[in-house]
Amino acid sequence: MMLLLVKQLLDTKAETVTIFAFAAGQGLSEHAAPFEAMVSIIDGDAEITIDSKSIHLKAGEMVHDAWLTHRMPCRQSRNSK
DSSP, X not given: OOEEEEEEEEEOSSOEEEEEEEOTXXXXXXXXXXXXXXXXXXXXXXXXXETTEEEEEETTOEEEESSOOEEEEEEEOGGGO
């Protein structure tokens, strides 16, 4: 996994807020988070898989995940355009 940026903005017992930036073709492997998860695409696009259902998101879109397993490969990033 090639991460271009990882920055944790908030870390409490109830939640974490982390910014990830990926190169095209990179991303997070399937996992379950201990909290609800929200993904917001700032640039590029990604194919998010939540509980075995794929959702294509592009810049400006977001999805909320309530403790289900999920993975997030990046399809296109600013650096790959």
